Amino acid sequence: MTTTESPTYKIYTPQHNSELDRNQVIDFLYHHLDAYGDKREDIAKCIVYALSLAEGKGGAVLVAKENENIVGALILNNTGMSGYIPENILVYVAVHSSQRGKGVGKKLVKLATETVSGSIALHVEPQNPARHLYEKMGFTNKYLEYRLQR
Numbered sequence: 445m446t447t448t449e450s451p452t453y454k455i456y457t458p459q460h461n462s463e464l465d466r467n468q469v470i471d472f473l474y475h476h477l478d479a480y481g482d483k484r485e486d487i488a489k490c491i492v493y494a495l496s497l498a499e500g501k502g503g504a505v506l507v508a509k510e511n512e513n514i515v516g517a518l519i520l521n522n523t524g525m526s527g528y529i530p531e532n533i534l535v536y537v538a539v540h541s542s543q544r545g546k547g548v549g550k551k552l553v554k555l556a557t558e559t560v561s562g563s564i565a566l567h568v569e570p571q572n573p574a575r576h577l578y579e580k581m582g583f584t585n586k587y588l589e590y591r592l593q594r
């Protein structure tokens with residue numbers, strides 16, 4: 445992707461998202477999460493949850509654009525809980541493969557931390573270099589995650 449401008453960052457919430465093209469974000473994440481991606485329908489569900497006004501749901505969708513093209517996106521889901529469970533989960537973050545290493549991922553994570561209140565959990569595969577980004581942003585990993593997959 446050829447770009448000439450620095451990105452603009454937009455934050456969409458349950459209250460303010462009428463201008464968001466959800467399909468554009470789904471397509472972007474589907475293509476740029478690389479090996480760490482999910483099915484389109486799972487990404488779509490995550491956006492619906494993030495923008496839900498229902499009690500205990502919600503979150504935010506952050507989009508970085510250059511020349512009308514998405515160069516980065518991040519989705520947060522609220523858990524509806526607090527204290528013993530973090531208030532938020534950072535579910536997806538990806539930067540266009542041609543735009544990595546320029547600070548877009550860091551800016552998206554920083555905006556995410558400023559947008560929601562409470563703690564933010566995320567999971568990342570041990571070999572994913574995205575760990576460096578999270579650690580530089582102050583995330584720590586005290587726990588191992590186990591799942592009973594069904």
Ligand SMILES: CC(C)(COP(=O)(O)OP(=O)(O)OC[C@H]1O[C@@H](n2cnc3c(N)ncnc32)[C@H](O)[C@@H]1OP(=O)(O)O)[C@@H](O)C(=O)NCCC(=O)NCCS
Nearest residue numbers: 477480537538539544545546547548549550573574576577
């Ligand atoms: C992870 C990802 C979002 C990072 O986006 P990015 O725009 O390239 O990251 P940034 O340029 O903002 O880098 C932020 C910091 O993390 C570090 N970092 C980012 N990617 C790194 C890598 N592959 N190896 C080492 N350090 C890395 C940078 O050095 C930078 O540190 P600095 O500020 O001290 O220089 C991007 O690589 C990506 O989309 N990966 C594929 C999808 C993915 O893995 N998502 C996370 C799933 S859990």
